[in-house]
Amino acid sequence: MTFTQECVIPVERERLWDFLMDVPKVARCVPGVETVETLGASVYKGSLRVQVGPIRLSLQGTMTVEEQDRAAWQARMRAEANDRRVGGGIRARMSLTLAPGLGGTRLHIETDLAILGRIGEFGQPVIKKKADAFLDEFARNLGAALAA
């Protein structure tokens, strides 16, 4: 499943870029992230808690930053995570682009997401809507972190 999302963060592009490329820092703005650990130059390990209705997922996995192109204001990353208890996981490829926007910087995110196993059967239809709520919260957290 692929989807495109956008939000405007009220800071200039350079500052947003630097913040977004500092993965442990930006992870604190991602709703549900519990731990982040640096494994290598652009590889990170972490855990994320997500709740959809009665189902609570505790996803453990890795994220790799595959490309950071500051000249084009574009970055690409790949994430893989599994929930051992429920059985299932996610695979995601994301592409981030920063552009000047009204009152700040427009953050454009393209996601290609696969939800595997049992959680997919239940969660698939609602993922897009959850993803929008997720981005709203991320954008708010990002704005607050950058304002501080």
Added chain:
Amino acid sequence: MNAFEYAAPRTLDEALAVLREHGDEARVIAGGTALVTMMRQRLVRPSYLVSLREIPGLDRIEAANGGVRIGALVTHREVETSPLVRERIPVLAETFHRVASVRIRHMATVGGALAHADPNQDPPVTLIALGARVEIRGAGGRRELPVELFFRDYYESSLEPGEVVIAVVVPQFPAASGAAYVKFLPRTADDYATVAVAATVSLEADGERCRAARIALGSVGITPIRAQSAEALMAGQRFGAEMLKAARESVKSAVDPLTDHRGSAAYKREMAAVIAGRALTQAWDAARASARGTR
């Protein structure tokens, strides 16, 4: 399925105390049709199950102020076949008749289904159109909510931790009124609806103009949806193609379907309008017949 402790307290207060003690780890079980399936799939793994079955008084259908009060443990089959429900609010019996299969209807309870908050269920749609209220008990006491405010998100209700649904109260069905539940079911008879619509229409004393209408839809959003702007358009109107078209268009903007194997969001939006038109037509016909009968 994971191992769990099972408690079957004999009073509601005891059940609430157990829920308070075990917090997040405890789940209420009634008919088990939803919870056990999720436990089998290991989507939920409660370490404590609190059954409500031994608590007396939760399994009754009673007459209440011209309407009915249905206890949380009443099964879908009991609502479907209840002489009291059939006499006072036939559309409710008809709606419960449309749920899944008879085996599931014998197990699934009214309160359990509400608490499960699955947006594809049949009963909440009709309950919203009928203006029903949910009775809730928790440590803090008792409260009531209109059914349409009870659902908050995909499989999420307004129940606070430690709260339990104890009944649903359906008000008296007004005179000169009609109701209909239309379930669009293109696959199998026991499937979830692709779109479901319940409508009620109450007519003015002239038996022609709409005094009030209520329209509720299921399977076209993350919760059941009440189409209030479409309802408002109908007030004071006479039945006709123009009115129906306006209501149908308004319904399209009220829904927010999810794309799944039953169809795309765009298809379901179109079908929501079509099915709403049919439900309104049926409800209006029934209201006219009722108005003729009472004059």
